[in-house]
Amino acid sequence: MMNCCGLVTKEKQPVPLKSIGVEVQVKSHVATVTSTLQYVNEEERHLEALFVFPLPADAAVCHFSAKIGDQEIVAEVQNRQTARDEYDDAVSSGQQAFLLEESKESSDVFRLSVGCLSPGQNADITITYITELSVQADHSLRFCLPAVLNPRYTPAGSDAGIVSEILSCDSVPYTLTLSVHVSSPNPISKLESNCTLDPLVFLNSDHTQATVNLSSGHKFDKDVELFLYYQNTHQPTAIVEAGVTTAKPGSLMSDPVVMISLYPEFPEEVMSSLATQGEFVFVIDRSGSMASMMHNGEGAQIRIESAKETLLLLLKSLPMGCYFNIYGFGSDFESFFPQSVVYNQDTMDQALNKVNEMRADMGGTEILQPLKHIYSQPCYPEHPIQLFVFTDGEVGNTKEVLDLVKLHAHSHRCFSFGIGEGASTALITGMAKEGSGHAQFITGTDRMQPKVMESLRFALQPAVNKISVQWKVPDGITVDTLSPPINVLFQGQRSLIYAQLKGQSSESSEGSVIVQYNLKDQPVTNQLHFCLKPTEDTGLSVHRLAARSLIRCLEQEERTGGVDVEDIRRRMVEISVEAGVSSVHTAFIAINKDNREAVKGPLIQRRVPTQRMCMPNRSMRNMDDYDCYRMCMPNRSMRNMDDDVCNRRSAPNRSRDRTNRNCRKPMMNCYMPMMNMPMPMMANACAKSDLHDDPLLQLISLQKASGCWELNDALARVFGKTEDELTNQKPAQVDGSVWATLLSLIWLYGYKIQQQIEWQFVAMKAASWIGSQNVVSLSQCVCDGNHLLGCQVKEETLGI
Structure with missing residues (x-):
């Protein structure tokens, strides 16, 4: 198969990453993931390795270390710019250095720089992160180890520079081992995966602890998904975690933190009568990447064809008298109707005729403009907007999109769907979170239709409003909520609340949280009692997730122009350093100060390929010029890289003088291997509608x-x-x-x-x-x- 992204040297020299070993510790609905990456410099010169890789959008990266020989160097969290400067200084002086950074544009992408590996030298890099497991429609908890990183389409004029510099269509040349340990207060019913697993082994008689391993021989060419099934999954829980005695008094890490998991259950009489009103707006990605397959297995369907079948189901399922419209977007966008129309036989027939004509022929992936247009349309009284967005998630201006959705959260609910491997979790989950909706991922052999119809059920549920959270704790204790306000509740879906418990009390050791809201103008109250005594052996996971939640809230304030942006930024860095978790304004830096070896000439840079979904039948007619350029360019122009990478690329004899950080010098002329590919039969295949073969x-x-x-x-x-x-x-x-x-x-x-x-x-x-x-x-x-x-x-x- 052709390497369409050209991410090895012309001499086809091997990349330095040899293996990845992953250990996952799952406790209830929280996973702690430790990944060890083994690098080997098999070349005869000093080497710098660059590895851009995906992580879950809300992951809290909390540990980063490097082991060289018998020596282990544990990284510390610093201000981002300070860490970059230290990395450059260390590498330029012959020291080994390691830098881990979160993308500024998308919180689900990280870049690892491994600097100054000597010829023949090994380095084991360990990264640990904590993440919450999402609840699925069948009540399972989903864990995903991302393997696929799609290029993020960057709109013209944007200076976003992050991720697409290191992608490959070929199988990745490194191996993966994965072991999982699960413990839960409730018995484990079963564990399923999209990959082949060894048999599940229970560690006790009540089935609350188990282990499982990924079968040997796994090719890390797709996301690894695990689905955990517990008995009594929807049981509300509270975990109180003790603080660190050596932390600064009054700080987040010094006090206990509580994590509340709520599962509201609505009255049956309410759920039996779903809403018949609303304005349903369906936004469909029609970029060139939607002409690729849903997965690499047998019987895979083209993404745009699956989306068309889903639209058929949606259009047939809408209630009479509601309003609806359908948008297609790529480099530009178009709508079926100038504005949303009343749903009836005539408008439904018009829409279905246009659905049959839809193709993945609109170029790039610019979702911001259609959203702006939708939000500018007048609203219909008594018909709240229900926005359904379908995309394979290849955008570079993620945070700008999320800010726009949040700005209009008062007028709509947003339901988002990530199609295929590699969809941006930051975009998909972020749109749903900011838009008070629900996110779904359609990966592997998943059918799109069941997941979309589950979200339609959520959309037809009556909107919950006037949500309030109150705490009842003994005198002497105060509660500071660390997570954003709850603005959406759905039947059976989990809501998480993080809070810091300050002070001490000699009274009752029990507290409670009360959630009140209105459902169809009727007041509803849910209350959960919990023990204030801290739970043992939680490894500060609750504190770090709470810190990550608070950092995300502050990021939102910063982007929307808070009262004092510099103070907000200072607070973010403070929390990040204190809790030891990643943020957009900090980075993990590790330096081997015992190693100081003179380096002659510039370091060779090797970009480690991350798997991406291949599109061997993708027509060049389905891509605009930029999309084609992005797909094919082996060594991308500096205009799409962060300044520090640009500086290191264009200044091989590193100097402490950083006046050249804003250079835009390209490293190598690009070439277009895909331009020589034969024109596929995709267009003819798409011209024949097979919507109704089933x-x-x-x-x-x-x-x-x-x-x-x-x-x-x-x-x-x-x-x-x-x-x-x-x-x-x-x-x-x-x-x-x-x-x-x-x-x-x-x-x-x-x-x-x-x-x-x-x-x-x-x-x-x-x-x-x-x-x-x-x-x-x-x-x-x-x-x-x-x-x-x-x-x-x-x-x-x-x-x-």
């Missing part, structure tokens, strides 16, 4: 906006019958549309029950429509329908 999709495509079906030959073919067979078996007193709709419901429940989450709203509309028709002898009609279709569906199952 009988389920065929049936759904025939449903009317009102929820009914017509009795015709197309419907009969779905059932494997003729139109005459359907007509001849129709009870005399029943209308043709009623009979067709009843048969469709019976067929869905009889043959497609495993995919119910995909057609649940289609069925609800159909049952509601039948209920409005005053059908005579419904029981007999159901009996006749079962006989005709060979089913045994009970009348009460249909929900009529």
Whole structure:
């Protein structure tokens, strides 16, 4: 396979990263991940290795060390610029130095610089981070070890410089080992993965502790996903973690910190009647990358085709009388209608015709402009906006997008979907968090439709408002909340609260947190009691996650122009250094001061390739010039690198004089290997719509906006019958549309029950429509329908 990103030298010299070993410690819904990267300089000159890699967006990096021979150097957190200067000074003077930095533009991307490795020398780099595990629709907890890092599309005129300098379509040349230890207060039901695992081994009789390893021979060419299933997953919990006795009194690390996990359960009468109002806006990525496959396995679907099928389901599932519109975006954007229109048969048909014509032909990935346009449109009273955004997440201005979503959070809810391996977790989870919605990732062999329909159920839930959090603690103790205010609650979804407990009390050792909110204008109260005595052996994970949460809040204040930006920045650095966690204004720096060896000539730089999803059939017509340039350039122009990298590239004889930091000198002329690729058959494949090859999709495509079906030959073919067979078996007193709709419901429940989450709203509309028709002898009609279709569906199952 062709190396489309050219990330090795022309001489095809090997990269220095040889292996990655990962240990994961999962406690309840928090994972501590320790990765050890082994570098070997097999060349005859001194070497500098650069490795840009993905991490979960909300991960708190809390440890960084380097082991050279028997000597281990533990990094410390410093002001970012100070750390960079120390790194440059150390390397230029012949010392070994290691620098770990978070991207300024996207919190899910880090860059590791390994400086001044001597010929034949080994270096083991250890990075530890803590992250919360997200709750999935099936109530599992998802852990993801990112392997794939897609290029982040940087809009023209942007100075964002981060990640795409080191990507490869070939299999990565380093190995991966992974071991996982799980412990939970609740029994572990099972553990599943998208990769092959050794058998799960339980360590005790009550199944609250277990270990599992990744099977040997794994190729680290895709994200490693683990899904943990606990009994009583939705049980609210509270963990109180003791502070550090040696920390500065009154500081975050000195006091106990509590982490509250809440799972609101709404009354059944509320959940049984989903909303029928709203303005639904679907925003679909139509950049060239959407012409690639969902995954590399057999039977994979093209991303844009999966998105089109999903739009069919969404359009058929909308309630009558709501408003909707569909946007496509790439380098530019377009909408199906000038503004959102009322959902009815005519507008639905127009939209479906345009969905069939959609292609991945709009160039780059600039999501900011369509969002600005959507937010500029007038709102419809009593129809809150429900925004659904689908993208493979290749953008470079992530934080600007998140700020825009947050600015308009009062007027809408945002549901985001990351498509395929390598989607930016910072973008996808950030949009949902700032937009009071829900994020989903469609990876591996996942089908897009079930996850999207789960989010539609959230969107149709009544909005929760007037959310307030109150604490009840003994006298002498005060509570400082460290996490942002809760602005969204969904049925069965987890909400996390971090708080610092200050002071002491000789009274009761119990506290409580009370969450109050309005649901359909009715007040609801949830209360959780917890013990104030700190939990043992938590490894400061709660403190570090709380610090990360507080740093993220301060970053938001900084970007929105707080009262004193410099004071906010100083506070961020202070918390980052105190807690020992990463931030955008700090970096981890480690220097081997015992090693001082004269270096002759410039260091050779080796960029370690990170796996990216390949697009061997991607047409150059589907990319704009910049996108093509970004995909193909082996050694990217300095204009898209941070100043420190530019400085180190263009000043081989490093000097303490840093006046050249703003240079823009390219390292090497680019070439365009993809320009010589044969024109693929992708365009012809896309021209033929195969939306309705699946009988389920065929049936759904025939449903009317009102929820009914017509009795015709197309419907009969779905059932494997003729139109005459359907007509001849129709009870005399029943209308043709009623009979067709009843048969469709019976067929869905009889043959497609495993995919119910995909057609649940289609069925609800159909049952509601039948209920409005005053059908005579419904029981007999159901009996006749079962006989005709060979089913045994009970009348009460249909929900009529």
